[in-house]
Amino acid sequence: MATLTFENYFFENYSFSENRKFDSDTKSLEVEIFPHADIHVGKENVLIRLKCDIGDYKNVNCPFVANVSMIATFKHSVDENDADDKLLSYKMVSQNTLAIIFPYLRSFVSEMTLKSNKFPAYVMPTMNFVQLLEDTDSVNIIEVKDEEAE
Numbered sequence: 001m002a003t004l005t006f007e008n009y010f011f012e013n014y015s016f017s018e019n020r021k022f023d024s025d026t027k028s029l030e031v032e033i034f035p036h037a038d039i040h041v042g043k044e045n046v047l048i049r050l051k052c053d054i055g056d057y058k059n060v061n062c063p064f065v066a067n068v069s070m071i072a073t074f075k076h077s078v079d080e081n082d083a084d085d086k087l088l089s090y091k092m093v094s095q096n097t098l099a100i101i102f103p104y105l106r107s108f109v110s111e112m113t114l115k116s117n118k119f120p121a122y123v124m125p126t127m128n129f130v131q132l133l134e135d136t137d138s139v140n141i142i143e144v145k146d147e148e149a150e
Contacts, residue, residue, distance in 0.1 A: 001079070001085060001088075002076070002077065002078045002079070002085050002086075002088040002089035002092055003075075003076060003077045004046075004074055004075075004076045004089075004092040004093070004096060004097070005074060005075040005076070006072070006074055006097075006100055007072075007073040007074055007075055008072070008073050009070060009071065009072040009073070009101055009104055010070065010071055011068065011069070011070045011108060012049075012069045012070060012071050013067070013068075013069040014066070014067065014068045014069065014108070014112060015066065015067045016064060016065075016066045016112050016113065016116060017064060017065050017066075018063070018064055018116070018118060019055065019056075019057055019059070019060075019062050019063055019064055019065055020057075021057060021058070021059075021060050022060060022061075022062065022063045022064075023060045023061065024063075026060070026061045028061055029061060029062070029063065030059055030061040030062050031054060031055050031062055031063075031064075031122060032054070032055065032056055032059075032062070033052060033053075033054055033124065033132070034052065034053040034054070034136075034138075035050065035051065035052045035053075035129070035132065035133055035136075035138055036050075036051045036052075036133075036138045036139075037049070037050045037051075037098055037133055037138060037139045037140070038140045038142060039093060039094060039097065039098075039139065039140065039141045039142065040142050040144045041076075041093055041141060041142065041143050041144065042143075042144050042145060043145075044075055044076065044077065045073065045074070045075060045076075046073065046074040046075070046076055046093055046097060047071065047072075047073055047074075048070075048071065048072040048073075048074070048097055048098070048101060049069065049070075049071055050069070050070050050071075050072070050098070050101060050105065051067070051068070051069045052067070052068045052069075052105060052109075053065075053066075053067050054066040054067070054068070054109060054122075054124075063118075063119050064113065064116070064119065064122070066109060066112060066113070068105060068108060068109060068112075070101065070104070070105060070108075072097065072100075072101045072104075074093075074097055076089060076092065076093060077089075093141070094139065094141055095130045098129060098130045098133060098139070099129065099130055102129040105124075106123070106124045109122060109124055110122060110123050110124070
């Protein structure tokens with residue numbers, strides 16, 4: 001039976017900038033999210049590089065722009081002789097991994113925006129993050145040798 005184990009995560013890079021064009025009198029905030037994920041899949045290891053651009057300088061209803069890049073690692077196993085197991089493993093790697101790490105990204109963005117001390121914390125909306133990535137064709141699955149997925 002296919003298995004997936006979450007190993008670790010860390011934030012590789014992040015930035016936060018105030019949008020100087022922001023209209024502070026606005027009644028509606030518009031903060032768009034533009035994620036992209038590269039999933040490196042080895043025989044036993046999975047490495048996710050998730051990048052998320054948040055906000056747009058051109059939008060006067062967006063108070064800030066943030067960029068976050070995180071890495072997450074997983075272990076997985078699959079019975080290569082079982083077609084159902086291979087399909088299950090593919091779904092776990094391509095969908096479950098992203099669903100598992102989204103709350104860490106969401107929490108980090110909230111903390112980062114709170115620490116600006118200029119705006120209230122921005123809480124990314126609860127969403128089907130995997131669907132957003134798939135709808136925008138923003139997921140790349142890359143098969144690698146295990147030493148490359150570490």
